[in-house]
Amino acid sequence: MLPSSPDPRFLLLVVVIACAASGVSCSGPRFAHLDRVRELQHRERRPPAEQVDAAVGLLARLLPSHSASFEFRVIPTEQCGGKACFIINNHPSFDGEGTPEILILGVSGVEISAGLHWYLKHCCASHISWAKTGGAQLSSVPYPGSLPRVPAGGVLIRRPVDWNYYQNAVTSSYSFAWYDWERWEKEIDWMALQGVNLPLAFTGQEAIWQKVFQRYNISKSDLDDFFGGPAFLSWSRMANMHGWGGPLPQTWLDDQLTLQKKILSRMYAFGMSPVLPAFSGNIPAALKSKFPSARVTHLGDWFTVDSNPRWCCTYLLDASDPLFVEIGKSFIEEQIKEYGRTSHVYNCDTFDENTPPLSDPNYISSLGAATFRGMQSGDDEAIWLMQGWLFTYDPFWEPPQMKALLHSVPAGRMIVLDLYAEVKPVWINSDQFYGVPYIWKVISPFLSRHHLISFFLL
Numbered sequence: 001m002l003p004s005s006p007d008p009r010f011l012l013l014v015v016v017i018a019c020a021a022s023g024v025s026c027s028g029p030r031f032a033h034l035d036r037v038r039e040l041q042h043r044e045r046r047p048p049a050e051q052v053d054a055a056v057g058l059l060a061r062l063l064p065s066h067s068a069s070f071e072f073r074v075i076p077t078e079q080c081g082g083k084a085c086f087i088i089n090n091h092p093s094f095d096g097e098g099t100p101e102i103l104i105l106g107v108s109g110v111e112i113s114a115g116l117h118w119y120l121k122h123c124c125a126s127h128i129s130w131a132k133t134g135g136a137q138l139s140s141v142p143y144p145g146s147l148p149r150v151p152a153g154g155v156l157i158r159r160p161v162d163w164n165y166y167q168n169a170v171t172s173s174y175s176f177a178w179y180d181w182e183r184w185e186k187e188i189d190w191m192a193l194q195g196v197n198l199p200l201a202f203t204g205q206e207a208i209w210q211k212v213f214q215r216y217n218i219s220k221s222d223l224d225d226f227f228g229g230p231a232f233l234s235w236s237r238m239a240n241m242h243g244w245g246g247p248l249p250q251t252w253l254d255d256q257l258t259l260q261k262k263i264l265s266r267m268y269a270f271g272m273s274p275v276l277p278a279f280s281g282n283i284p285a286a287l288k289s290k291f292p293s294a295r296v297t298h299l300g301d302w303f304t305v306d307s308n309p310r311w312c313c314t315y316l317l318d319a320s321d322p323l324f325v326e327i328g329k330s331f332i333e334e335q336i337k338e339y340g341r342t343s344h345v346y347n348c349d350t351f352d353e354n355t356p357p358l359s360d361p362n363y364i365s366s367l368g369a370a371t372f373r374g375m376q377s378g379d380d381e382a383i384w385l386m387q388g389w390l391f392t393y394d395p396f397w398e399p400p401q402m403k404a405l406l407h408s409v410p411a412g413r414m415i416v417l418d419l420y421a422e423v424k425p426v427w428i429n430s431d432q433f434y435g436v437p438y439i440w441k442v443i444s445p446f447l448s449r450h451h452l453i454s455f456f457l458l
Contacts, residue, residue, distance in 0.1 A: 031437060033412035037344050037383055038162055041273045044341070048074035051109030054269040058113055058189045062128075062136060063120075069144045071100040072112045080107060080158060086115030089154035097145030108271030111159070113192035118157060123148040128193055131186070159195070163273075165439050166191055167200040168387060168419060169349060170234040176203065177230035181262050188263070192270045199267060200347060201274035204260030206233070207253040208338060212330045218286050220250065226284035238352040239282035239314040240302040257338070264339055273343035275385055276335055278375045279328035280348045281317045281367070288315055295321040297357050316357075319370035328374015336379065344381040345415075350405070352389060355396050361404035368408025376413075384409060388438070389419045391426045399430070406436045417441050 045051065055072045071091060077083060086106040094101045102119060106112035120126040120141060127137040142148065179187065191199055206227050213223065228236030229245020230252075236242050267274045288296045295318035304312030317324050336342050348371055350356075356364060375382035391397045406414065416438040418426050427438055 031412035033381075033383070033410070034415075034437065037381055040381060041343055042077070044343075045108060045271045046268055050269055051271050052112070054109040054266070054271075055106075055112040055116070055192070058192060059116065061185070061189060062193075063138055063141065066141065066144055066147075068098055069101045069147055070116065071103050072116075073103070073105050074109070074112070075105045075107060077107050079105070080156070084108070084111055084159040084162070085156055086111040086118070087154055087156045088115055088119050088150050090149050090152075097143075101145070101147045102150070108197070110192050110195060110197045110270050110272055113189075113270065114195035115157070117193040117195075118155075119150070123150065128190070130190065163198040163439070164194075164196050165198040165200075165275075165385075165417065165441065166194075166196040168389075168417070168441075168443070169200070169202065169238060169347065169352070171200070172202045172237075173231050173234040177233060181259060184259065184263055185266065188266050188270070191267075191272070197272050198345065199272055199274055201260065201264055201267065202237075202277055202347075203263055204253075204257040205237070205277050205335075206248060207257035208331065208334050210253060211338075212327065212334050213284065213287070215330065216287060216327075217290050218284055222284055222286035224248070225286075235302075236314075237277070237282070238349055238354075239280065239299060239316065240353055241304050241311050242284075242314050244305070244311045261339065268341070273345060275345045275347050276339075276342060277331075278346035278348035278371070278382075278384070279324075279331045280350050280371060281319065281324060283315050283317045283327075285315055287317070287323075291323065294318075294323055299354050299357070302353060314354075319367040324370045325373045325377055328371065329377035332375055332378025332382070342379055344379055345383045345385050346375050346379075347385045347387070348375070349387050349390070351394075352387065353393055355394055356401075359396065359401060361400045364401050364404040365408040368405045372409040372413060382413070384414045386414060386416050387419050388416045388426050388433070391430070392420050392424050399434075402430060403434050406434050411435075412437070415439060419443065 051074050052072045056067075059070060060067050075087070080087070084107045086104060089103045089105070091100040091103045093099060104112050104115040104119065106115050117128055120128070120138070124142065124147070125140040127134060129135060129137075176184075210220070210223060224247035225243045226236065227233065227246050227248050228241060228243065229248065232241065232245040236244070264274055283296070288294060297316045297318060299314050299316055301307045301312045317327070332342075332346070350367060350371060356367075358364075372382070372384050375384060391402060406416070414436055416433050416436055418433075418438050419441050420443055421427065421440045422442045425440075427433055427440070432438065
């Protein structure tokens with residue numbers, strides 16, 4: 001169980017049913033690459049001391065009066081039976097106020113932070129939520145020196161699923177476009193306390209795109225017609241519209257890239273695995289004029305103001321065009337160069353609320369395969385994390401088209417987000433995404449500030 005999750009009996013039941021119904025193990029030869037990437041993420045985590053420092057910093061921000069009341073340590077997974085876990089013990093050296101009372105062990109900074117939340121919730125009757133839904137309610141925590149003891153032998157809580165995902169692509173414009181570092185720091189603290197270890201990290205990508213498209217002689221003024229304003233970036237990124245609410249000043253692009261580096265640094269410090277964006281085929285109109293022989297499709301209108309072509313009807317680079325994989329590779333490589341590392345998981349959404357120009361499964365499959373080749377060309381270990389919203393939203397996606405997209409990449413190289421699973425689950429009517437691993441996800445409250453934690457299933 002993870003703190004502030006639904007009833008643990010329900011969670012475990014869901015995991016068991018999902019694995020048993022699909023007839024596959026939650027790991028093993030069929031999904032060997034998923035196991036490999038999880039192991040890579042574990043090996044590539046920041047040093048234990050840095051993860052402990054991240055948890056210590058969180059405690060100082062959350063409950064500064066009790067900074068000396070807790071001690072944190074990172075432990076190997078072998079101490080948890082091979083799984084991620086946290087362990088809470090009474091500190092053996094406790095000797096009154098000013099000395100540590102509670103010892104929290106965890107396999108990462110996230111697990112330690114989740115352990116702290118578990119202790120504050122279950123032993124001190126406190127509650128930690130978003131600022132708009134109560135915030136950190138800690139008045140019930142006893143004074144230093146008198147914290148509640150845990151049972152003899154301690155408390156061990158194992159993570160029932162490997163990844164807990166957070167956000168979706170549109171949260172960037174609903175909320176995060178207005179966050180400065182101080183607000184992001186609070187959000188990342190909240191993620192760690194809730195046990196989130198697979199967060200979406202979309203901030204600053206326009207500055208990366210600018211660097212990539214400059215190689216194709218696309219100017220800043222060309223991109224002014226491509227990028228939306230901050231409140232509409234999510235939809236320009238997903239090829240629903242272009243230019244609306246812009247242009248974006250260069251200072252904003254630069255500042256967002258600087259902010260993204262801070263965000264990623266803190267996420268990595270906790271031992272999280274941030275999910276970066278990838279190329280879906282969405283291109284600025286100027287690319288078509290710069291490369292007149294490129295195979296480009298002009299998409300239809302998406303709820304755009306008066307169907308005005310000034311804002312609607314974006315351009316999609318055909319998957320069969322050599323530029324497709326080339327641009328996809330360049331975007332991944334530029335991110336790794338700029339940020340210094342990756343977690344090997346990339347979010348990319350093809351035809352999010354846009355209907356494909358062709359229903360031929362071969363076309364759908366070729367687009368999916370090219371999208372993944374772009375990722376893999378830039379990062380050989382890449383896993384494609386795809387929102388399943390298109391299957392909920394558009395009746396275009398019949399079983400042949402769904403299978404064509406889902407099976408366009410090798411087994412274990414794609415994970416689907418069942419984005420609205422608490423209301424309109426896709427897994428039920430798709431034979432569990434036709435054997436592709438998926439994440440059961442909640443959107444609550446709908447189209448509001450945030451999107452809650454998700455659970456990784458197979």
